[in-house]
Amino acid sequence: MKQFLEGSYAVAEAVKLCKPAVISAYPITPQTHIVERLADFVANGEMDSQFVNVESEHSAATVVLGAVATGVRVFTATSSQGLIYMSEVLFNIAGMRFPIVMVCANRAISAPINIWNDQQDAISLRDSGWVQVYAENNQEALDLTLQAYRLGENPRVMLPIMVNMDGFILTHGMETVDVPSQEQVNKFLPPYNAPYKLDVDNPMSFGLLGDPSIYLETRYSLHKTLEETLDLMPKIGKEFESVFGRKGLSLVESYKLEDAKIAIVAMGSVCGTIKDYIDAQREKGKKIGLLRVISYRPFPKDAIFEALKNVTKVLVLDKSISLGSEGPLYTETKSLFANKKPKVSGFVAGLGGRDITIQTIKDMVDISKSKDVRCEFLNVNQSLLKEEFYV
Numbered sequence: 153m154k155q156f157l158e159g160s161y162a163v164a165e166a167v168k169l170c171k172p173a174v175i176s177a178y179p180i181t182p183q184t185h186i187v188e189r190l191a192d193f194v195a196n197g198e199m200d201s202q203f204v205n206v207e208s209e210h211s212a213a214t215v216v217l218g219a220v221a222t223g224v225r226v227f228t229a230t231s232s233q234g235l236i237y238m239s240e241v242l243f244n245i246a247g248m249r250f251p252i253v254m255v256c257a258n259r260a261i262s263a264p265i266n267i268w269n270d271q272q273d274a275i276s277l278r279d280s281g282w283v284q285v286y287a288e289n290n291q292e293a294l295d296l297t298l299q300a301y302r303l304g305e306n307p308r309v310m311l312p313i314m315v316n317m318d319g320f321i322l323t324h325g326m327e328t329v330d331v332p333s334q335e336q337v338n339k340f341l342p343p344y345n346a347p348y349k350l351d352v353d354n355p356m357s358f359g360l361l362g363d364p365s366i367y368l369e370t371r372y373s374l375h376k377t378l379e380e381t382l383d384l385m386p387k388i389g390k391e392f393e394s395v396f397g398r399k400g401l402s403l404v405e406s407y408k409l410e411d412a413k414i415a416i417v418a419m420g421s422v423c424g425t426i427k428d429y430i431d432a433q434r435e436k437g438k439k440i441g442l443l444r445v446i447s448y449r450p451f452p453k454d455a456i457f458e459a460l461k462n463v464t465k466v467l468v469l470d471k472s473i474s475l476g477s478e479g480p481l482y483t484e485t486k487s488l489f490a491n492k493k494p495k496v497s498g499f500v501a502g503l504g505g506r507d508i509t510i511q512t513i514k515d516m517v518d519i520s521k522s523k524d525v526r527c528e529f530l531n532v533n534q535s536l537l538k539e540e541f542y543v
Contacts, residue, residue: 155331159290159322160185162329163229163255163315166297168193169337170253173224176204176215181267182319183231183257190227209234213241220250221358223349225301228252231319232259235273239280245312246281246374248358251304251344252312254282255297258420258471259319260504268505269319271420275448275472275480281374283313283381284449285401286419290327293317295392298337299401302388307347309381311374318421320505332396340395378450385447403452405444406459408434412441414517415460415494417485418469419445422508426469429513440517445481457488466496467520469508473500478527486526501530 157165163186167175175194177187193199206212209230216226230238235256245252256274260266274284283303287293293315300313317323348356362370385401392400407427409415416426423444433440443459445452460466466489470479477483482498489496499516502508512530519528 153331153333154328156326156328157290157331158185159293159317159325159327160257161189162290162294162327162331163297163317164189164193165331166294167227168199169332169334170227170298170301170341171199171225171343172201172227174202174204174216174219174226175228176206176212176219176226177228177230178206178209178212178234180209180231180234182259182269182323183229183234183255185323186229186255186257209238210241213238213245216252217241217245217248217250220252220346221248221350223344223346223351225305225344226252227254229255229257231257232261232267232273235277236261239277242277242280242282242312244359247370249310249374250312251301251310253297253300253304253315254312255293255315255317257319257323258316266504267319269321269471270503270505271316271318271471272473272503274314274316277314278449278480281311281378282449283311283378283447284316285313285447286316286445287322288421288423288444290317290322290325291329291398293322294329294331295396295398296401298332298341299388299392301344302341302392303381303385303401305344306384309377309384310347311377311381316420321421330396330398336395340392382447382450382452382455401446403447403455404459405442405446407442407444409441409443409459409463412439413464414440414467414520415443415463415465416440416467416469416513416516417443417445417456417460417481419448419481420471422469422471422502425508425510426513429510432510448481451484453488456485460485460489460494463494465520466494467516468496468498469516470498470500471502471508473503473527482526495524497525497528499525499528499530506531
């Protein structure tokens with residue numbers, strides 16, 4: 153059914169259709185509307201779930217960890233400082249192989265305090281063992297939430313999934329979305345049947361001491377499973393398409409790359425702006441395209457290489473920065489083409505919610521004509537860069 157919904161409400165509708173038994177979260181901008189809506193559903197009797205109020209994000213992550221360990225489906229959501237606060241538990245969740253789904257409303261990290269969008273929060277947790285996927289629009293945020301449960305709960309995977317959506321731009325933006333029926337979701341997503349859980353009749357422990365004789369093997373197993381999900385994601389996407397009639401989960405999306413000489417690489421909602429720029433340039437006869445990375449973890453090296461191997465120049469746009477190094481997406485993309493064509497340049501923009509406009513994309517392309525860069529910040533206000541600014 154078509155509905156005109158805020159992105160947060162679209163995600164809440166998806167979660168309701170997935171029927172989690174336990175929901176726990178702590179309110180933090182711009183994630184709050186997701187769990188407020190879910191709390192309303194529970195209070196109104198629209199969801200048969202237990203909503204657990206907690207005093208912090210660390211506690212929220214701990215609650216859903218404990219709940220999923222008993223063999224039930226769970227959900228949580230967070231953003232920014234909240235994600236960083238629960239990071240200790242997130243590593244535990246992945247190490248214990250629990251298929252929790254969490255939506256992260258991407259937002260800048262303090263200091264200074266900033267409530268607006270970039271992708272620094274989730275990128276900072278890229279090594280936690282969670283699968284990370286990035287939505288371009290509200291429909292995709294809804295659809296990825298449905299598919300996240302199907303992926304994480306697969307017995308071959310048993311890993312947590314972080315669905316990322318740009319804070320405010322998507323969470324508070326209104327779009328028409330297709331909300332599926334409960335019958336469709338039931339056909340696509342079966343009830344969760346935990347292959348292992350806490351059970352008094354079959355005692356089991358999780359997260360015990362791993363000494364040097366076994367710890368390396370646990371990391372190896374986690375790493376190999378993440379790599380194996382690269383094959384499973386497109387299969388789940390095809391099944392999703394067969395049930396819902398919409399394109400499902402994929403590792404990357406190519407946009408007008410078939411004959412492109414220049415390719416822009418990016419993640420999230422900014423890709424809509426980049427597509428508008430590309431369409432305008434195509435009308436002028438300029439061969440430029442986009443590669444949108446959907447799965448950041450695991451990183452789809454082969455898919456990215458195949459999509460970009462025939463272009464002349466690659467421009468990677470990061471909405472995060474590994475301070476003292478480069479944009480993380482740029483670093484990993486560049487590594488695929490070491491000492492080979494195409495030339496790969498890296499740009500950083502949109503930090504702290506700074507607008508990324510058509511002009512920003514044009515500036516990026518223009519800069520790349522005269523030089524190859526590894527960490528070019530776009531839209532920097534030079535008048536602010538005075539000595540007293542740092543004090």
